[in-house]
Amino acid sequence: MKNLLLALVALTLYSCSSKPPTAAAPPPPSLPVASVVSGTQTTYQEYPAAVEGTVNVEVRPQVSGALDKVFVDEGAFVKAGQPLFKINEQPYRAALNNALANLHAAEAAQGNAQIEVDKLTPLVANKVVSAYQLKTAKAAFQVAKANIESAKANVSTAQINLGYTLIKAPVSGYIGRLLKKQGSLVSPQDAEALTQLSDVHNVHVYFALGEKDFVSFKEQYPGETLKDKLKRLPPVSLLLADGSEYARQGKIDVIDGQFDKTTGAITVRASFSNPQGLLRAGNTGKVRLSLQHTDAIIIPESATIEMQDKVFVFALADSNKVKKLPITIVGKSGTNYLVKDGIKAGDQIVLSGIDHLQEGTVIHPEKTADKVAAVAKN
Numbered sequence: 001m002k003n004l005l006l007a008l009v010a011l012t013l014y015s016c017s018s019k020p021p022t023a024a025a026p027p028p029p030s031l032p033v034a035s036v037v038s039g040t041q042t043t044y045q046e047y048p049a050a051v052e053g054t055v056n057v058e059v060r061p062q063v064s065g066a067l068d069k070v071f072v073d074e075g076a077f078v079k080a081g082q083p084l085f086k087i088n089e090q091p092y093r094a095a096l097n098n099a100l101a102n103l104h105a106a107e108a109a110q111g112n113a114q115i116e117v118d119k120l121t122p123l124v125a126n127k128v129v130s131a132y133q134l135k136t137a138k139a140a141f142q143v144a145k146a147n148i149e150s151a152k153a154n155v156s157t158a159q160i161n162l163g164y165t166l167i168k169a170p171v172s173g174y175i176g177r178l179l180k181k182q183g184s185l186v187s188p189q190d191a192e193a194l195t196q197l198s199d200v201h202n203v204h205v206y207f208a209l210g211e212k213d214f215v216s217f218k219e220q221y222p223g224e225t226l227k228d229k230l231k232r233l234p235p236v237s238l239l240l241a242d243g244s245e246y247a248r249q250g251k252i253d254v255i256d257g258q259f260d261k262t263t264g265a266i267t268v269r270a271s272f273s274n275p276q277g278l279l280r281a282g283n284t285g286k287v288r289l290s291l292q293h294t295d296a297i298i299i300p301e302s303a304t305i306e307m308q309d310k311v312f313v314f315a316l317a318d319s320n321k322v323k324k325l326p327i328t329i330v331g332k333s334g335t336n337y338l339v340k341d342g343i344k345a346g347d348q349i350v351l352s353g354i355d356h357l358q359e360g361t362v363i364h365p366e367k368t369a370d371k372v373a374a375v376a377k378n
Contacts, residue, residue, distance in 0.1 A: 032365075040293065040295075045291070046288050051283035060194060065092075065165065067085060075174060075175060092158065096159055103151035106148040116141070173197045180192075203274045204271055207267075236252060316365055
C-alpha cells in the first residue's frame with residue numbers, strides 16, 4: 001500500500017512538471033524595400049478652360065429695316081470689309097435725297113441773302129437807307145449760312161445711314177449662327193445679334209484659379225512681381241475635349257485684376273496660335289500647367305497608405321523593424337508622389353504589401369537593384 005501511494009505521488013509530480021512542445025514562430029514577411037531618391041521632376045495641374053477668338057464680335061444692324069440679302073453662310077470664313085447683309089435701302093435713299101434738297105434750298109437762300117447785303121451796302125454808304133436795314137440783311141445772311149451747315153450735317157447723317165444698310169465684316173474670321181433670315185425685320189434694339197464673328201488665327205483660352213491655387217501659383221514660379229512671373233512662366237498645353245493634346249503650346253499673358261465674388265476664383269488667360277483654324281470660339285478643354293521640381297523626393301504612390309487625411313510610408317529602421325512615418329505631398333507625376341517633408345533621400349521604404357503592416361513589425365527586406373532603379377526612374 002505504501003509503495004502504491006509513492007507511485008501515485010511520483011506520477012502526479014511528473015505530469016505537472018511536463019510542458020507541451022512550443023510552436024515555431026512564423027518567419028518575418030519578405031517585402032520589397034528600396035532607397036528613396038531625389039531628382040528633377042515635372043508635375044502637371046489641369047484646369048477646365050474655354051476658348052475664345054482674339055476678336056469675338058457681335059454683328060448688329062445700326063439701322064432698322066427689312067433684311068433684303070444675306071451674302072454668307074454659317075461657318076464661312078470672311079475677310080474684313082466683306083459684305084455680310086443688306087438692309088432695304090429705299091427709305092434711307094429717299095432720306096438722303098430729301099437732305100440734299102434741303103441743302104440746295106439753304107444754299108439758294110444764302111445766295112439771296114448775299115444779294116441783299118450787296119445791294120444795301122452802297123446805299124448805306126451813300127446814306128440812302130439806314131444802317132439798320134444792312135444789319136438786318138447781314139443777320140439774315142448768317143442765318144442762311146447756318147442753315148447750310150445744318151443741311152450739310154443732315155446730308156452726312158443720311159449718307160451714313162444709307163451706308164449702314166450694307167453690313168460688312170469688321171474683322172476677318174468665321175461666321176457663327178445666322179439668327180436672322182432674309183426678309184426678317186431687324187433693328188439696333190434687337191435682343192439678339194445678326195451673328196457672331198470670331199477671329200481665330202490666334203485664340204485666347206480662359207481658365208480660373210481658386211484662391212489657394214493662386215497663392216501656390218505665385219509661390220511656385222520665379223519672379224518678384226506678378227509681371228516678372230508671367231514673363232518666366234513655361235509654356236502651357238491645351239487638352240481638347242477628347243483628351244488629345246493640341247499640337248501647339250500657349251503662353252499665359254494675362255491675369256485678371258480681381259477675384260470673382262461669386263466663385264472665389266480669378267481668371268487667367270493663355271494665348272495659342274491657331275493657323276489652321278482647328279480651334280473655334282466656344283471650344284472647351286483643359287489647360288495643363290507644368291512645374292519643374294529640382295531635388296524632389298520621389299516615391300511611388302503604391303508605397304503609401306492614407307489614413308485620416310494623412311499619407312504615411314513604412315520606413316525600414318533598426319533590426320529590420322518598420323516605422324510608420326507621415327509625409328507631406330507637394331505634387332504628383334504619373335504614379336509617383338513628390339514629397340516635401342517626412343523622409344529624405346537615402347531612407348529605405350517598403351514598396352508594397354503595406355496594408356497589414358503595423359508599427360514595429362519585423363520584415364525580411366528584399367533589396368533588389370531593379371526595384372531601386374525603378375523608383376529612381378519613375
